[in-house]
Amino acid sequence: MxxxxxxxxxxxxxxxxxxxxxxxxxxxxxxxxxxxxxxxxxxxxxxxxxxxxxxxxxxxxxxxxxxxxHAQKDYGPYCWHCSENDYPDYQTPWPCPTIQALDAEPNHG
Known part of the structure; x- marks a missing residue:
């Protein structure tokens, strides 16, 4: 200053x-x-x-x-957070929608 x-x-x-x-x-x-x-x-x-x-x-x-x-699980292509309470019935594939949204190109239109 x-x-x-x-x-x-x-x-x-x-x-x-x-x-x-x-x-x-x-x-x-x-x-x-x-x-x-x-x-x-x-x-x-x-x-x-x-x-x-x-x-x-x-x-x-x-x-x-x-x-x-939302990291990928060690044992398969699944999202840790999105699949946390769903095992064994269902697991969210990784990259999950959250990671896909972060990785998407910005839409400035």
Whole structure:
């Protein structure tokens, strides 16, 4: 986070460096705000990026847990979870519908 603060100070310094000498107080303040707005946008975008990465990692972890539940049995092509309470009468073939849904191509249409 220290880098972000340093970047904001640098953005303000650069904005102030381009302020005309006769701009007066409000001119300097306006240029400083422009620098902060530009840097603030970058900070917001970086924060959103970190949040999206966290959501992606959570999603990947959830998918891994589902895959672990719906793993193929050691003794045949059946799903552990879907067949758990059905043996010996019925066993769900593996890949089960859950694994098939995870492996399917996304439908963006």
């Amino acid at each position: 220290a880098d972000i603060h340093e970047d904001a100070v640098q953005a303000v310094a650069e904005a102030l460096a381009t302020t005309p000498p006769d701009a007066g107080f409000y001119g300097y303040a306006e240029h400083a705000l422009k620098g902060l707005r530009a840097e603030g946008l970058a900070v917001v975008q970086a924060t959103e990026h970190v949040a999206l990465l966290a959501r992606a990692e959570q999603g990947e972890a959830a998918i891994a847990r589902v895959r672990a539940l």
